[in-house]
Amino acid sequence: MSAVARMTVLHLRTVAPYRTQGLLVLGLLLLVLARNPDHVVPALAVLLAPLIAVHPFVVADKAGLETLYAVLPLPRRTVLLGHYAWALASFVATVTAGTVPALLLTQAEGVPFGGRTLATMLTLAWVLFAVNIAIQFPLLIRFGYARISVLGTTMPLALVMLAVYRLHLTIASIQAWLPLVWVAGAAAIVTSAVLAAHAPRPRE
Amino acid sequence: MCSEFAFALRGVGAEVGNGFALRDVSFELPTGYVMGLIGANGAGKTTTIRCLLGMRGFDTGEIDLLGHRVPGPIALRQDIGVVLDHTYLVGDWRLAEVERTLRPFYDRWDGDRYRQLLAEFGLDMRAKVKDLSRGMAMKLMIAVALSHRARLLVFDEPTSGLDPVARNELVGIIGDFLLDEGHSVLFSTHITSDLDRIGDYLTLIHGGRVVRTGPKDEILDAYRVVRGGPEDLSGLIGVELIGLRRTAAGAEALVRTEEATLLGGDVLVEAPTLEEIAIHIGSPPMKAAATQYGRSGATT
């Protein structure tokens, strides 16, 4: 198992004790969105996936895991990549967990879903998540959750909303650029990781 | 594999902030022995340990750790166990989960030893980290360190918040660990009882500087504690009165042994205990510099 994979498993174990809360949020969102099942996937990507992706930082602050990362035989770069790997895993897991009920619910409600619509929703989910994480993670890695908490976690979302509003983006307009939007999301994440890796090391 | 020194710091300086810094910190521990790093809160103990372990950078000087120049290869951390006065594990992990989580990172992890140590320490595999008492939490961290076969154990303030029974157990655990000649221990403390008996070497640190380092007996021999009446211990030439304390009833200070002969006959000159040395070295000079030292409080 590679070092980054081991780090991802460490994050999984870090958040594992709090899985019930995660499932509760998932259930609640599905309940609320039962009437608009085609929006389930992006909604989860905006609300649930970042929550899971950020959770190791929340626990780390409380439990002093920064010390653990410094004591374990792991280079700092691996710890950093491990955070991003965990974020990607959170996204994949959340979207997978959302796509299945979305398909079932749209079937039951008779809403047309699948193919092009599904691809659009997944793309939308990806870019919303990617931008959010790309902004949050370097801050979280540099300052820790406690110091950026509310501002840091809501600001990216507000920025994304503002961009959508100002650019008059609609689902239809995105549809024409699906591959490009995927690449843009990926580029945002990669840039973020590079930034985080080169940020000056905290003194303390 | 086995180097002569477990670690050696030479001229280490590190800017911490708030006007506090480590300055020219040098000391070393031969492999196979215990060193106590003694100083008041804010003296620089934790910063020194963090520099030693490569957990923070330093500006000047060099550090050798288990035969490697810090920061050495990352595998060096396989050989080091770090025990702080608190755990750095998720509170909701059970002790069995602690093992499952940490094991993949260590090449020499020994699960049988982990279970055997927990049983020996009276820790339940099903207990949660957050439910452990301070003493139990420390024993858990020791069990982790011994299970990945660390050769150097570093304790930061292990005895703070421990009851005497747990402190005594710690002394026994360290004794067992040191049966292997390749094993070494560094502990920092502001409590000088219990552990001073087992300490082979001492380093006294104050205000970010090493005041004295060496074998314990040499350090004890290097100082004398002097006591006199309220009017004594004044106007002395060639004698530095360390941590002078003057009250209406008398005056007390620490002096270097070679200077003790310069004192008059009316004062009582005695061999100090380690605690007396620590108290006098750690207490701020009586008038002038009190505020200056106050600033460096709690910044370690």
Place this chain on the structure above:
Amino acid sequence: MRVVLSNSSGVPLYQQIKEQIGAAILSGELAENSALPSVRALARDLRISIITTNRAYTELAAEGFIATVPGKGAYVLPLDSALVREQLLRQVEDGMQTALDAARRAGLDREELIQILDGLMRAEHEHA
């Protein structure tokens, strides 16, 4: 082996260990070739530093009481070695010096001292 350390006797810990092990060897309680615990094991059991324990062993070895095996432990040497004899002679001298000091204060002369010594030896002989 039995070592009981006092924290308040004023005698350094290494000295206490040395004297007690030395006495046990001289009295025959620790027989020739019997194994002593390793420095590290003894340090652990007495909860004292390794350097202190090592000093006691080093001095016992220098005085010919024990031989240390690096990395293992130590064992008791035969009592008739020259160094031990010297040690015993020194003890005899010390004891006699004490007797002489007391005799001077009591005003005893050489004849009377020798009579006392003869008496003690005779009594010991009869007991044996």
